[in-house]
Amino acid sequence: MASARSWRARRFRRGVAGLALAAVAVAACAPPDRSAEVAAIIKGLDNPFFQAMGQGIEDGATGPVTVQAAQSTADTTGQADKLSAVAVQGFGCYIINPISGTNLVQSLSLIAKQGKPVINIDSPVNAEAARLAGATLASYVGTDNTHAGQVAGDFLAGRLPAGAKVALIGGTAGDVTSRARLDGFRAAVDGKLTVSQTVDVNEWSRSEALTRAEEIMRANPDLAGFFVANDDMGLGVSRAVQNAGKSDQVRVVSVDGVEDGLRAVKSGQLAATVAQYPYTIGEMGVEACRAAAAGHTLPATVNAPVALVTQDNAADALSAFPKPFEQYDDPYRQLLQQ
Amino acid sequence: MAEAVAVGADRESLGGRLRDIGFWADWAAVIGLVALVIVFGLASPSFLTLGNIQAMLVSAAILIVLAVGQTFVIATSGIDLSIASIMTFGAVVLGLLYAAGWPILLACLVGVVAAGLAGVINGTLVAKGRIPDFVVTLGMFSAASGAALILSDGKPTQVVDGFLLALASGSVGPFGYFIVVAAVVVVVAHVALFHTRFGVHVLATGGNAEGARAMGIRTGRVRLAVYLISGVLAGVGAILLVSRVGAAEPAINTTYLLNAIAAVVLGGVSLQGGRGNILGPVVGALLLTALTNGLTLLGISQYYQPLAVGVVVVMAALLMRYQR
Amino acid sequence: MTQQSGTAVLSTEATADALLVATGISKSFGNVRALQDVSVWLPRGQITALIGDNGAGKSTLVRVLSGVHPADEGSLTFDGSPVRFASPEDARTAGIETVHQNLALIDDLTVWQNLFLNRELVRGFGPLSFLDRKRMQEQAEKMLSRLSVNVPPIRSKVRRLSGGQRQAVAISRAAGWGSKLVIMDEPTAALGVQETARVEELVKGLRADGMTVLLISHNFDQVMRLADQVWVMRAGRLAAGRRTQDTDGEELVGLVTGAITS
Numbered sequence: 001m002a003s004a005r006s007w008r009a010r011r012f013r014r015g016v017a018g019l020a021l022a023a024v025a026v027a028a029c030a031p032p033d034r035s036a037e038v039a040a041i042i043k044g045l046d047n048p049f050f051q052a053m054g055q056g057i058e059d060g061a062t063g064p065v066t067v068q069a070a071q072s073t074a075d076t077t078g079q080a081d082k083l084s085a086v087a088v089q090g091f092g093c094y095i096i097n098p099i100s101g102t103n104l105v106q107s108l109s110l111i112a113k114q115g116k117p118v119i120n121i122d123s124p125v126n127a128e129a130a131r132l133a134g135a136t137l138a139s140y141v142g143t144d145n146t147h148a149g150q151v152a153g154d155f156l157a158g159r160l161p162a163g164a165k166v167a168l169i170g171g172t173a174g175d176v177t178s179r180a181r182l183d184g185f186r187a188a189v190d191g192k193l194t195v196s197q198t199v200d201v202n203e204w205s206r207s208e209a210l211t212r213a214e215e216i217m218r219a220n221p222d223l224a225g226f227f228v229a230n231d232d233m234g235l236g237v238s239r240a241v242q243n244a245g246k247s248d249q250v251r252v253v254s255v256d257g258v259e260d261g262l263r264a265v266k267s268g269q270l271a272a273t274v275a276q277y278p279y280t281i282g283e284m285g286v287e288a289c290r291a292a293a294a295g296h297t298l299p300a301t302v303n304a305p306v307a308l309v310t311q312d313n314a315a316d317a318l319s320a321f322p323k324p325f326e327q328y329d330d331p332y333r334q335l336l337q338q
Numbered sequence: 339m340a341e342a343v344a345v346g347a348d349r350e351s352l353g354g355r356l357r358d359i360g361f362w363a364d365w366a367a368v369i370g371l372v373a374l375v376i377v378f379g380l381a382s383p384s385f386l387t388l389g390n391i392q393a394m395l396v397s398a399a400i401l402i403v404l405a406v407g408q409t410f411v412i413a414t415s416g417i418d419l420s421i422a423s424i425m426t427f428g429a430v431v432l433g434l435l436y437a438a439g440w441p442i443l444l445a446c447l448v449g450v451v452a453a454g455l456a457g458v459i460n461g462t463l464v465a466k467g468r469i470p471d472f473v474v475t476l477g478m479f480s481a482a483s484g485a486a487l488i489l490s491d492g493k494p495t496q497v498v499d500g501f502l503l504a505l506a507s508g509s510v511g512p513f514g515y516f517i518v519v520a521a522v523v524v525v526v527a528h529v530a531l532f533h534t535r536f537g538v539h540v541l542a543t544g545g546n547a548e549g550a551r552a553m554g555i556r557t558g559r560v561r562l563a564v565y566l567i568s569g570v571l572a573g574v575g576a577i578l579l580v581s582r583v584g585a586a587e588p589a590i591n592t593t594y595l596l597n598a599i600a601a602v603v604l605g606g607v608s609l610q611g612g613r614g615n616i617l618g619p620v621v622g623a624l625l626l627t628a629l630t631n632g633l634t635l636l637g638i639s640q641y642y643q644p645l646a647v648g649v650v651v652v653m654a655a656l657l658m659r660y661q662r
Numbered sequence: 663m664t665q666q667s668g669t670a671v672l673s674t675e676a677t678a679d680a681l682l683v684a685t686g687i688s689k690s691f692g693n694v695r696a697l698q699d700v701s702v703w704l705p706r707g708q709i710t711a712l713i714g715d716n717g718a719g720k721s722t723l724v725r726v727l728s729g730v731h732p733a734d735e736g737s738l739t740f741d742g743s744p745v746r747f748a749s750p751e752d753a754r755t756a757g758i759e760t761v762h763q764n765l766a767l768i769d770d771l772t773v774w775q776n777l778f779l780n781r782e783l784v785r786g787f788g789p790l791s792f793l794d795r796k797r798m799q800e801q802a803e804k805m806l807s808r809l810s811v812n813v814p815p816i817r818s819k820v821r822r823l824s825g826g827q828r829q830a831v832a833i834s835r836a837a838g839w840g841s842k843l844v845i846m847d848e849p850t851a852a853l854g855v856q857e858t859a860r861v862e863e864l865v866k867g868l869r870a871d872g873m874t875v876l877l878i879s880h881n882f883d884q885v886m887r888l889a890d891q892v893w894v895m896r897a898g899r900l901a902a903g904r905r906t907q908d909t910d911g912e913e914l915v916g917l918v919t920g921a922i923t924s
Binding site for chain 1: 383384387389390393396397400487490492493494496497498500503506507579582583584585587588589590591592593627630631634635637639640641643644
Binding site: 529532533534535537538539541542545546548549550552553554555612613 | 750751754760762764765766767768769770771775779780782784791792793795
C-alpha cells in the first residue's frame with residue numbers, strides 16, 4: 001500500500017515536471033520587447049481619485065501603457081508584488097504611487113538594476129529607504145497635501161467667526177496623506193478657530209465618516225464646521241449634517257475635487273473642496289516618462305496644481321473636469337516642447 | 339473488506355484513477371497550481387522567467403508562514419481569525435522597539451514573543467475559558483489591531499535597517515532569504531506534525547477531542563500550543579513583513595487572513611479538523627500567489643483578482659468533498 | 663408475589679483472589695443520588711457482567727472504577743491494595759483500561775497510531791524525540807495478531823474499518839498495555855449479528871489470556887454466553903449478584919425490572 005502510494009506520487013511528480021518544462025519552452029519562444037512601454041502601479045482603483053489618476057495615465061500615454069493597482073490602500077505587500085511582477089517584464093519606464101513610503105522599496109531595487117527611469121507620483125517614496133536599497137527615482141510629481149490642508153483652513157477661517165468650533169475627520173489612521181492634510185489645516189486655523197476633536201476613519205469609509213460626524217455633532221451642539229480629509233468622506237459628513245437639519249449651521253470642507261465633490265460644492269452640500277488633480281498627476285507622470293525617454297534631465301520635484309473650489313467657480317471646475325480649470329505649470333511638457 | 343477495496347483502487351490503471359474524482363480531490367491544490375502554471379506560462383512569456391518565479395516565491399513566503407500556523411489551528415478543528423492582526427501587532431512592537439534604539443535582532447525577538455503571547459491568550463481562552471475558537475479569535479482580531487493602533491498612535495514606523503533590507507533582498511544562490519525562512523518553517527512544521535507525539539495529539543484533538551481526552555491526551559494543552567504556534571509564526575511573518583515593506587504599519591491587511599485560510603482549505607485540510615498536512619497549504623499559498631501574479635502580468639484589472647481567488651477556493655472546497 | 667431465590671445468591675463478600683473490590687460506594691451529583699452503598703467485586707481472570715436498566719447506575723459505577731468520577735464514600739481495593747483514583751490516568755496506571763461506547767478512536771489516524779495513542783514510542787531526547795514509526799508498526803502487528811479473525815490492516819485509517827474491526831482495535835488497545843482489568847461499555851450495541859459474534863470471540867480470547875473483564879451489556883443472552891458472574895443494579899443500588907451457571911435469562915430480567923428481589 002505504501003509503495004503503491006509512493007509510486008503514484010513519483011509518477012505524478014514526473015508528470016508535473018514535464019508539463020512545467022513544456023510551458024517554459026513555450027514561454028522562451030516569444031519574449032516581447034516592452035522597452036518602449038510604460039507600466040504604472042498605483043494605490044487602488046476603489047476610489048474616484050485613483051480612477052482619475054489611472055485615466056490620466058492612459059490618456060496621457062502616446063503608446064501602450066499597463067496600469068495596475070493594489071487591492072486596497074492597506075495592501076502594501078500586494079502592491080509590492082505587483083511592481084515586482086511588472087518589473088520582470090522589462091518595461092521602459094515605471095510610474096509608481098506607493099501606499100507607504102517604504103513598501104515598494106525592495107521591488108524598486110530590482111528596477112534599479114535594469115537602469116530604467118522610475119517616476120514617483122502622488123505619495124513620495126522614503127528617500128532614506130530608497131538610498132539604502134539602491135533605488136533611484138527620476139522625478140517626483142505630486143500634490144503638497146499639507147498645502148492643500150492649509151488652503152482649506154484659510155478658507156474656513158475666513159468664513160467662520162473667530163474661535164468657532166470645528167472638528168477634523170481623517171482617513172485611515174496612520175495614512176501619510178490624511179495626516180499631512182490635517183496638519184496643514186491645523187496650522188492654518190491655529191489661533192483663529194477651535195479644533196474640538198479629530199477622528200480617523202478606517203479605510204476612508206464614507207459610511208463610517210457619516211456615523212462619526214453624527215456623534216461629533218451630538219457631543220458638540222455648537223459645532224460650526226468639519227474639515228474632512230477627502231471628498232468621499234466629506235459627502236458622508238454633509239449627509240450627516242443634512243440629517244441633523246444643520247445645513248445652515250455646519251460647513252463642510254474637504255479635499256480632492258472628485259466629480260461628486262465638485263457637484264456637491266455647486267449644490268451647496270459642501271462649502272468648498274480643495275481640488276487636486278489626480279488626472280493631471282497621472283498625465284504628468286506619463287509625460288515625465290516620455291521626457292526621460294527623449295533624453296531630458298527631469299526636475300527632481302514637480303508640484304501638481306491645487307485649486308480652491310467654492311460655489312462661485314464650481315461650474316467652471318465641473319466643465320473642465322478632470323482637468324484643472326485654471327492655468328498651471330507643467331515642466332515636463334515644456335521639456336517635450338523644446 | 340473496506341481496505342481490500344481501497345488497496346485494489348491504488349493499483350488501478352492511470353486511466354482508472356483519472357476517472358476517479360477522489361484522485362482529483364486529493365491532488366486539488368497541485369493540479370490547480372500546475373493548471374495555472376500552464377495557462378499563465380502560455381499566456382504570458384514573463385510568467386516562467388527566473389526573475390518572476392523568484393519574485394513569486396518571495397511574495398508567497400509570508401503567506402506560507404501564516405498558512406502553516408493556521409494549519410496547526412485548523413487541524414485541531416479551531417480557526418485563527420486573528421493571525422493577520424497578530425502579525426500587525428508583532429510588526430508594530432518590532433518597529434517601536436527598533437525606533438527606540440534596540441538592536442534589530444532583539445527587537446525582532448521581542449516582536450515574535452509579543453505575537454506568541456497574543457497566541458497564548460487566544461489558546462487560554464479557547465482551552466480554559468471554553469469559548470468557541472471563532473469568537474475568541476474574532477475578538478483578538480479586533481483587540482490585536484487595536485493594540486497595534488494604540489501602541490503606534492496610528493503612525494507607521496520606518497524601519498530602515500541594513501539587516502532587514504538584506505533579509506528582503508539577499509539570497510542564497512537563486513533562493514531569496516524569504517524563501518529560505520519559509521522553507522525552514524515548512525520543514526520544522528512538517529516534522530512536528532508527522533514525526534512527534536505532539537503532532538499526533540494535534541490530529542487526535544481535532545479528529546475526536548472526546549476520544550483523545552479519554553486516552554489521556556490533554557487536549558486543552560494541545561489547543562493552547564497550536565495557538566502559541568500560530569502566534570509565533572505570525573511573529574515570524576511580522577519580521578518578513580517589516581523587512582519587505584520597510585516599515586511597521588498599524589493598518590492590518592485582511593487579505594493575509596483570508597488567503598491564509600484559503601491556502602489551508604486549498605491544501606486539503608478539513609475545517610472540521612483531524613486532517614492535517616503541511617505541504618498542501620504550502621501549495622495552496624503558491625497557487626494563490628501565482629494566480630495574482632499571473633493576472634497582474636496579463637494586465638487584468640485587479641477587480642477580477644478577488645473574484646478569481648473566490649472561485650478557485652470554492653471550487654477546491656467542492657472538489658474536497660470527494661476526498662478519500 | 664416476589665420469588666425468593668435460594669442458594670444461588672452471590673455474596674458481596676469478595677473471595678480472596680478478587681482483582682477488584684468496591685465496598686460501600688456512594689456518589690451524588692447535586693441532589694441526585696446516583697449510587698448508594700454499592701459493593702461489588704470482580705473475580706480474577708473471569709468475565710463479570712454488569713446489567714441494569716437505563717439510569718440504574720451502571721455508567722456511574724464504571725466511571726468511579728475507571729477514575730472519571732471519584733466516589734463520595736466507599737473504598738476500592740485493586741490487586742490486593744487499597745487505591746484512590748483521582749483521574750482516568752490514575753486508573754490506567756494501576757492497570758484498568760476502559761473501552762468506552764464511542765471507542766475513543768480517531769477516525770483519521772491509522773490503526774497503529776490509534777493503538778499507540780498517547781503512548782507513542784519515540785527515539786531521541788527531550789524536544790528532539792521523534793516518533794519511532796517502524797517499531798510502533800511492528801508492535802501493532804503483534805498486538806493485533808492475537809485476534810484470530812477480524813484483523814484490521816494496521817496502516818489503514820480507522821475511518822475505513824467496519825464496526826467490528828473498530829471494536830477490535832479499541833479492545834486490543836485496552837488489553838495491550840499490561841492492563842489487568844478491561845472495562846467494556848456495550849461493546850456490541852451498534853453491531854450486526856456476525857460482527858457481534860466476532861467481538862464475543864475476542865472477549866473470550868481475553869479471558870483465555872488471563873485478563874479480567876467487566877462487561878456492561880443490555881443483552882442478557884450475551885451475558886449468559888460470555889459472563890462468569892453478573893451484578894444487577896437497580897435505582898442506584900446493587901440489586902443482586904449471581905454466578906451465571908446458577909441463573910438464567912428469565913431470572914436476570916426479573917432482577918433488572920424488580921419483579922424478583924434477592
